[in-house]
Amino acid sequence: MYVIIVGCGRVGSELAKLLSSEGHDVVIMDKNPNSFDRLGQTFNGLSLVGNGFDLNLLKQAGIEKADVFCAVTNGDNTNLVSAQVAKKIFKVSKVIARVYDPQRAHIYAALGLDIISGTMLFAAMLRDKIIESRFSSYLIETKELGVLEIEAKNSLVGKTIQDINLPGEFLVVAIRRLDGVIIPDPNTVLKAKDMLMAAVKVASLKKIKEKFNI
Numbered sequence: 780m781y782v783i784i785v786g787c788g789r790v791g792s793e794l795a796k797l798l799s800s801e802g803h804d805v806v807i808m809d810k811n812p813n814s815f816d817r818l819g820q821t822f823n824g825l826s827l828v829g830n831g832f833d834l835n836l837l838k839q840a841g842i843e844k845a846d847v848f849c850a851v852t853n854g855d856n857t858n859l860v861s862a863q864v865a866k867k868i869f870k871v872s873k874v875i876a877r878v879y880d881p882q883r884a885h886i887y888a889a890l891g892l893d894i895i896s897g898t899m900l901f902a903a904m905l906r907d908k909i910i911e912s913r914f915s916s917y918l919i920e921t922k923e924l925g926v927l928e929i930e931a932k933n934s935l936v937g938k939t940i941q942d943i944n945l946p947g948e949f950l951v952v953a954i955r956r957l958d959g960v961i962i963p964d965p966n967t968v969l970k971a972k973d974m975l976m977a978a979v980k981v982a983s984l985k986k987i988k989e990k991f992n993i
Contacts, residue, residue: 805822876895877895925984949987953975
């Protein structure tokens with residue numbers, strides 16, 4: 780995959796190193812050449828100095844062949860303009876922009892951009908830790924579904940996945956065991972200390988917590 784990243788701050792540099800280590804072709808851009816120091820010695824992608832909406836620099840970065848364009852600078856305006864240029868002018872199929880202002884996030888998401896709002900994400904994660912420590916409504920990024928973690932103990936041990944799934948409300952999608960993580964089938968038998976990761980309909984959360992005595 781050919782990925783262009785605008786912004787070599789903490790997020791951009793970590794993303795670039797992660798993708799590069801997985802074998803993807805990565806180009807990262809930043810106005811500050813010193814920011815590339817964050818990439819370390821193992822990064823084998825290309826780094827370019829300049830703005831993420833500079834047409835000539837984007838062409839130099841190979842944007843015509845880019846599969847993904849990510850704008851993750853610390854400025855909303857830079858990210859949104861860069862994302863618009865990548866999507867509207869160069870027709871990059873997947874464009875993602877980091878936005879701090881939640882109000883802007885809604886506006887630009889409505890225009891067809893993939894938006895990641897760190898402010899909204901962090902607030903939602905804190906809310907989940909405060910209110911429901913084993914529940915996250917933001918992993919799936921919707922208000923209708925969430926992910927719930929349940930430990931298999933007492934009456935759950937010995938049951939199969941199909942015994943406990945509730946169609947349309949609760950579905951176990953993964954089990955974390957002492958020896959690793961598995962994706963269960965309907966006949967998988969639960970063992971003591973299994974940690975179940977389940978997709979849950981938010982409207983049914985109270986019912987599910989009562990059912991499993993959480």
